[in-house]
Amino acid sequence: MPSVRFRLNGAEMDVDADPDRSLLDILRGPLGMTGPHFGCGAGECGACNVIIGDRAVAACDTPLWSVADKDITTPEGLGTAERPHPLQRAFIAEQALQCGYCVSGILMSAAALLMRNPAPSGQEVKQALDANLCRCGSHNRMVRAVLRAADEMAAR
Amino acid sequence: MNPQTPSPPPAKLPLSLAANPKLSSWLKFSAQGQVTVTPGKVEIGQGIVTALAQIAADELDVDISRLQMVRASTATSPNEGVTSGSLSVQQSGRALRHVCAEVRQIFLGLASERLGVGIDALAIEDGTISGPGNVRTSYWELAGDIRLDRDATPDATAKLATRRAQAGNSIQRIDIPDKVFARPRFIHDCALPGMLHGRVLRPVNSRAKLTELSEERTRAIAGLVAVVRDGSFAGVVSETEHGAEAALAGLRKGATWSDGEPLPDESDLSAFLKTQPSELTIIDDRTPSAAHAKTRTIRRQYSRPYIAHASIAPSCAMAQWNGDRVHVWTHSQGVYLLRADLALVLRLAVENITVEHMEGAGCYGHNAADDVALDAVLLAKAAGGRPVRVMWSREDEMSHAPFGAAMAIEIEAGLDAEGEVVDWRHSVWSNGHAARPGRAAQPALLAAFELANPFPRMISSDPPQANGGGADRNSVPLYDFPSWRIESHRLKTMPVRTSALRTLGAQGNVFAIESFLDEIAAERHEDPVAFRLRHLRDERAKDVIRAAAKRAKWRPDKQRGVGHGIGFARYKNTGAYCAAVAEIEGEKDIRVRKLTLAVDVGEAINPDGVINQIEGGAIQATSWVLKERVRFDRQRITSTNWTDYPILRFSEVPEVEVEVIQRAELDPVGAGEAAHGPVTAAIANAVFDCLGVRVRDLPITRDSLIAAMELGS
Incomplete structure (x- = not known):
């Protein structure tokens, strides 16, 4: 089987698997990364979003071959409790979730937005998160949290 | 007892505690400075575990970080x-507060003995008990000598509200860091050692039977452990999740199904609901104390469609057999109830089954959580003692899980010459709103209906009125009309599977009542807020309406293309009070710009948690009102993905402002379902204010607006 090389959260990876398998399947299966969540399998909900380059994409909809030589960030690569990403700090400060199943994908979309646009407006945040579904109704808190993180990053 | 000497009525234990009186079933203390708390309620994203921790920390006077909150399990938790x-909060919270108050007294009693100081002179700070002359001991020192395997007594008294340090504060939820740092916490992410993966094959057509199954294409798939078939129940077990998906795809190709059973006509649900065989219950009947001169009668019909729970995560469960014992991990809302149904299906004693909770995504009622647990148990039988995790597909989640029941509601009001309501009739036609497991002599789990030796399909029923009712929930108006008759027609057929969805029938009934009231007020040229206040006697009800109206600057000046509406309800007529003002923009499509709410839950243990629940409820209700409707043709559910079952997106979400009226002296009630009815009605009333059109059939979409306009012209 051909192998596909990419960088995952900064570490070089070499995966031997059918290149048509979805990235989500590879991440959650052989690579044991449970940060990206399965929601629909059709790229419609954003629960499995990861960052490839500077864009958030649905990993369930992304074939393995297409990430060859790319930089991939999963929610695990965003930050840790010891060294949190400003977004993670802001989501805690704003208590910006209820069940939290969609949050890992939303953090990815938000992080990709802040890479491209460090000072987004509320409207721009909503646009950036529009492909992510949240069923609990925590949207407004999440938007506030993203803006708060952007402020914090600007102040540094 | 001697009947001649009447004793005062015994003080009563809180409900949950009366059912589980043993103190040790709620709390345990360790010498190492930890308190283990084992409530029977589960975290479903509503923050309950944090609220319960706040209550326990307050009553025990320990730092909240000393509490270890254990997930509910039939092995360790009260039922x-x-x-x-x-x-x-109402049930578990009151029980836990009582237990902690009593346990605190027990510790104080022993401390007083040991220290030679009267109980009243002792103080507790973070578990350290101290008294005059610098004497001290602690829970941790005394833990070994305290026996909590005794029953709670009714006379323990909790602290005064004013002396609680935690309750009333918005502390951060204890489950959130895991979720933000992507640490495995959801059942979907927790792998057991040696775990296999299972998938179940379900028909496309409603209730089709599996007539033939060729396993040929499946056998060759790498990693296959077993193909399981029992009647129309079929599934695969594989070493990997990828292998399980591939094996399922193979199995699907080899399956032949019967035609299934017909579904109703989706385009006229009210007609369907009103023509089915049904059971009539008179919910309430109020006869007038004086004769009122009725000069005319107006009648309106409202409806809401079937609504999907539509969790972001497909339902998931794990099971592992060990001889004739099985351990189940589930995101079910009731571990004991699920266990009871599993025992029925497996014909096994409940003692052989352990059901343990693990967090899933928000469920919003009875979704497929329980169904998938039985799936996992059945597939795990073929796993040779290894654990099996089963997850449903998005399509199955949107078509095979129970839905919130569709409702047709007819209200008729008799008006006098001044346009005042003199009598009122409210009739609901609906399937029952509850078919939860563990409540009947037959199981409620999907696979149980599919086995070769099947159990009959359960027809949903309604909880008794004392528990808030089902289809009839909130059907009795809180307004002081002189007479009324409230009736509920529960369907005895159930072609579309229904069970509990957030608020049960309350969303539909509040939509109908509050829309109709608005119409009557408008006819009288009376302000809808003033009209409601004039017909309410309960000051807490009036307070939330006044607070929401004031905050929304009611009644804002009329602007072209913008409308405002109000809705109010007290959930179940016994729970939280909530009023909502909606501001909408309406041209081709309706956009909700802002929702302003006021809520009274009695004592708000975690005010930010209450606000979070109300905000979430308001946004979810907006989604129901503007977008949601389970779609089907005569053979099958067709809304099986997010394109065909759209929900509200970030760009469509209204601004939400919530005012909590804190009443620390009153018993707390829940907030999770208070907003849906008022918000639904407020949006519908704002649509009328904006466009002059009454939409009486939910959802309010471009199509339903056009239909309502045609009806009105």
């Missing part, structure tokens, strides 16, 4: 039934 109905 608190189901986590639903916005009752967790």
